[in-house]
Amino acid sequence: MDPVVHFEMPYENSERLKKFYSQAFGWQMLQFGKEMGEYVVATTMETDENQMPLKPGAISGGFYPNGPEMPQYPSVVIAVEDLKEAMKKVTDAGGKIQGEPMVIPGIGMYVSITDSEGNRVGVLQPDTM
DSSP states (O other): OOOEEEEEEEESOHHHHHHHHHHHHOOEEEEOOGGGTTOEEEEOSOBOTTSOBSSTTOOEEEEEEOOTTSOSSOEEEEEOSOHHHHHHHHHHTTOEEEEEEEEETTTEEEEEEEOTTSOEEEEEEETTO
């Protein structure tokens, strides 16, 4: 069974976003620069020295700048052991692959898919799996 490991949502104003989630929920917010698409990582739980959750099942997430080429709604990211195999399973099950897989430095291989209901879902083969 492949687990949900991450969530993603769009944002309009990164400073307002970081302030809101920090104040409302105590999340640690880290914004990357243009080289990483102004992505904001949200750490939502306590982690160990390897950045792994102390509580099983807990996930963190991220936020991307809202734009015409980006999804306008939240999504989840599912971790898989083999991205190519997962892509085949997605298409065999009636889903669609959105674009080409990409390397996220220090994270793994990622591709967006659309499920049978039209939902965008991220699929990640982490470097650590």
